[in-house]
Amino acid sequence: MARAKQDKQESHRTMQVVNHVRALIENGTLKPGDKIPPERDLARTLQISRASLRTGIGYLAALGVMKIKHGVGTFVADGPPDFGQDSLSFIGALHGFQSWQMFEARILLETGLAALAAERGKDEHFTLLAEEVAEIFASVDNPTEYLIHDVAFHRIIAQASGNPILAAIMEAIVSSMYDRRRKTVERSIDLRESAGMHREIYRAIRTRKPADARRLMEQHLRMAQEAQGLERPIGKHEKTVAPQ
Amino acid sequence: MARAKQDKQESHRTMQVVNHVRALIENGTLKPGDKIPPERDLARTLQISRASLRTGIGYLAALGVMKIKHGVGTFVADGPPDFGQDSLSFIGALHGFQSWQMFEARILLETGLAALAAERGKDEHFTLLAEEVAEIFASVDNPTEYLIHDVAFHRIIAQASGNPILAAIMEAIVSSMYDRRRKTVERSIDLRESAGMHREIYRAIRTRKPADARRLMEQHLRMAQEAQGLERPIGKHEKTVAPQ
């Protein structure tokens, strides 16, 4: 039974720091945006060397829990939940995740997100969505600009779903696909048609029709997928998701 | 437009190490399970101090890319993809993720996974699934044992889906819910009924009926959700997912 046992300690001191911070976060002492004490002070407080402390802080930074600013200080991450920038693309490269698999994951998540948004979205979300749709239509001749609003549109839907976990996961997947996507959009096809689909999705959400929202989102994404040639190969392999 | 700019460098040296390793992984020099050179050697190779090297290694370890074994060496992670152990539960605590949201994410993922498994599962998966179903039935009087096979069952379905990204995400979510779950199963209800549902799900997958598999899985999970009292509150708040 493979993962029965747990790796309890990633080396004593490091985990001591991690657990310390975790405790402070869980009991509410430390909240997003807060600044933690200077390394020298905190090290003295925890009775460990500054070097060890830094290892622990680095660990937390990698997880996206802490944000370090040279010459300024170290802070608890604020803003939207964030699995350390490229963690997904990193382990993706490691395990040979393939592009069509990424896209499949994205479709599964976003269709669900769209349905949830249709059920729970608030007026504020509808407003933002409408604005982005307008911007999208206004950018059909400017691929770079278009992509910005496209991303924003999907992000707002994730927000409107009321489920930050799913939103964060989607964010991670999308950002790990960003490089490739940008290229595609630049040599893109049919931004007008794509813009129309965004509007339809918006309408389905606004009128609270989860099933429609789901279906339209799936249709939209599958079309995008084809545009990038990332359909699932029938029985053979495909090149890995590796960037560049 | 919030996250326009990227934090390019998490301090020069650290990223130097991370990028070095990343390059080695992406060009195939380093593969899962491989051992990397001793810290002292590698530090000399990269022309940086051992302390800085260790910061980088620690970063990679946090991401789940490297596994460090005191007194033995440092290795590239093998086995199933793994977002550093508690990364999700950590940022969950930070952003106040709630249990029903976790469960909702799990349901969305696992229903999709079940459908995919029904479409693509191979005989080997069916065999393993059948074995676990048998074990599940054999454990209806032993909650602890039951949980083990329950987890295994769901994990095999994830495997059978053919999408390692989705499988890894599910794994992360489930493991971040583990503590709470174990308690529930121990004071549990109706393991026999639950066992029956597993069998039904298995049959739907085996006979390649994605829609049925999806529906049964959803039914199964919603029931488990209710058993834990984790339904989405109508309009109010609910206590955070904080452990203990």
Add this chain to the structure above:
DNA sequence: TACCTCAAGTGGTCAGACCACAGTATATAT
């Protein structure tokens, strides 16, 4: 008032010593 300089605060890096753990070789006892 506008700009410049510089000092304080904070994270980043370095060097080298020593500690702790795991595995293996070797010595010793039976």
Add this chain to the structure above:
DNA sequence: ATATATACTGTGGTCTGACCACTTGAGGTA
């Protein structure tokens, strides 16, 4: 000869204390 105890080697873990690099803001200067 076998088995147990011991020492050695390799590798990660920690410590100390000094110095470097970035940001900010106070205070001086034009």
